Amino acid sequence: MLYAILCYHDEAEVDSWSKEKDDAVLTKRAQVTDPLAAQGKLGPVARLMPTTAATTVRSGREPLVIDGPFAETKEQLLGFYLVDCATLEEAIDVARGLGRDETGGFEIRPLRLFQPAAFPSPAFLE
Amino acid sequence: MTDLAWINTALTSARPRALGALLRYFRDLDQAEEAFQEASLRALKNWPVNGPPRDPVAWLTLVGRNAALDDLRRRSKSQALPPDDVISNLGDAESDLAERLDSSHYRDDVLRLLFICCHPNLPATQQIALALRIVSGLSVTEIARAFLVSESAMEQRITRAKRRVSAASVAFETPNAYDRAERLGSVAAMNYLLFNEGYSASGGEAYIRLPLCEEAIRLTQLLLRLFPSEPEIMGLAALMFLQHARAPARLDEDGSIVLLEDQDRRLWDRDMIAEGLVLVEKALRHRRPGPYQVQAAIAAVHAQASRPQDTDWAEIELLYATLERLQPSPVVTLNRAVAVAKVRGPQAALDMVEPLAEPLAGYFHFFGTRGALLMQLGRSEEARVAFDRAIALANTSAEAAHIRQHLDRLMADSAQGRGAAAST
Incomplete structure (x- = not known):
């Protein structure tokens, strides 16, 4: 089963991280993701730009385009991991590992549909 | 991170909001700061044991407020006449504070x-x-x-x-x-x-x-x-991202200034540029242009050029003309002149710069720019005078050193009797 592990954290706090702290968090998380990647269980990983860069489009008779995130919440969706786990237990373990010594939380959502990426490599990574 | 670093980060990020709420409550800056200080001390004791609260800002605001109120009550008991009005006022506010957070x-x-x-x-x-x-x-x-x-x-x-x-x-x-x-x-x-x-x-x-x-x-x-949804705040943030992205390339190892056209663009922070570009685009959708948005748009043109010669100077000149209309200032005109020099040549730019001599008589960049234009036109002697003036007005040693490089080049060129070659 494919699971999406969605990262919900307080954006104000993440913005206050120094570069060193940010690097430390990514290094720590790599300890969890590297073994998964080696086993072929890690799908794409994405980090979203802050919600201040977000635009929301509300469907309706007149689609409404507004600034900012979809919903005002205390914790925002800041990124996600896709993992291939045999059981929910296993996915929970992965999320636990990712969140060690952190605040905020993770939501684990089983995937119903998965289409591999169509673009060879995103332009901004060049 | 197993230490208390996460608490410090949480306190730093919560500070403006919690302190702002405490200030609304106490209407006194010192008292609000004291209350926040006390709340932070309690957080350092409490959070490692109980874990972080769901909402650190609300926690700090409520704990800070209660601590200050307790203190106020204690002090009022030891006084002959308790300031009843103060306390009852605070009591009224207490009930609705929680919802107002x-x-x-x-x-x-x-x-x-x-x-x-x-x-x-x-x-x-x-x-x-x-x-x-x-x-x-x-x-x-x-x-x-x-x-x-x-x-x-x-x-x-x-x-x-x-x-x-x-x-x-x-x-x-x-x-x-x-x-x-x-x-x-x-x-x-x-x-x-x-x-x-x-x-x-x-x-x-x-x-x-x-x-x-x-x-x-x-x-x-x-x-x-x-x-x-404030386009000017988006513009301001975008401007900062786009300018700050260049920071790693703006000084060389010796701490000397590296001009935009000489910078190693691979050192620019791509993530920051991407976020800046997104914000400029978002802001412009509002069709309510303002000075920060236009400045961000100018920075965006630079950020999108992978080589200096790819820079769309005509677009930059247009944007500076817009900025001049929105926020007329001799400094803006001076910057526009730099773009004009790229599009229409140094003489057109110099014509634009000359009338600024009076308002910018004490401005380092005026003389630096004027000197560079004169140098391009082969008017070495006048260029030297302008550069000397710029050095006298330099704010930092890096600025002065940068102008001295120009002067050295002028000297070397005139020694070889080919002053006009400096423009290449």
Whole structure:
């Protein structure tokens, strides 16, 4: 089963991280993701730009385009991991590992549909 | 991270909102700061044991407020006449405080807190120092280091500034739309100054002071989260991202200035540029252009050129012309002239620059630009005079050293009797 592990954290706090702290968090998380990647269980990983860069489009008779995130919440969706786990237990373990010594939380959502990426490599990574 | 670093991060990020809420409650800056201090101390004791609260800002605000109230009650008991009116007033406010801790209130609270710091009677540097101390919670030592003055001088400066803003009256009612827009404008201007102070320092040895830029970005991000649909705040944030992205390339190993066209563009921070570009695009959708948006758009044109020769100078000139209309200033015209030189040649640019001699008589960049244009036109002697003047006006040693390089080149060229070759 494919699971999406969605990262919900307080954006104000993440913005206050120094570069060193940010690097430390990514290094720590790599300890969890590297073994998964080696086993072929890690799908794409994405980090979203802050919600201040977000635009929301509300469907309706007149689609409404507004600034900012979809919903005002205390914790925002800041990124996600896709993992291939045999059981929910296993996915929970992965999320636990990712969140060690952190605040905020993770939501684990089983995937119903998965289409591999169509673009060879995103332009901004060049 | 197993240590208490996460608590410090949480306290830093919660500070503007919690302190702003406490200020609304106590209407006194010192009392609000004391209450926040006490709440932070309790957080350091409590959070490692109980884990972080669901909402650190609300926790700190409520705990800080209760601690200050307990203190007030204790003191009032030991006095002959308890100030009943004070306590009953506070009691009334208590009941609705919890519900009022939502983002719409934080918005005005944080704005008020920042607005207090940019009191028009304070000179710009004092506004910035005060905001760094009160809103960002930097220590006096850190601020003194950033401004390259002694700790005692900075302590004095901040104390004096604080006394002045405390005496001034600030409305504590929820501001109306007009007042809010005006406050937001002043606060944005102060953040812009703070960023500029870090981007090109007005004095001392260090030409770039990254911590000041980083703090300005952090405060602007906070404003952007509180006012997500204000195109000028998007523009300001975008401008900061796009300029700050170049920081790693702006000085060489010896600390000398590297001009935009000579910078190693691979050193630019791509993530930051991407975020800046997104924000410019978002802001322009609102069709309410303003000076920050236009400046961000100019920075965006530079950021999108992978080589200097790919820069769309015609677009930049148009944008500067727009900026001139929105915010007429000789400095803007001077910058426009640089773009004109690229599009229509140095003579057209010089014609544009000459009338600025009077208003910019004390401006380093005026003489630097004029000298460079004269040099391109082969008028070496006049160029030398302009560069000499620029050196006399340089704010930092890096600026002076940069002009000296120009002079050295002029000398070398004239020694070989081919002054005009300097334009190549």
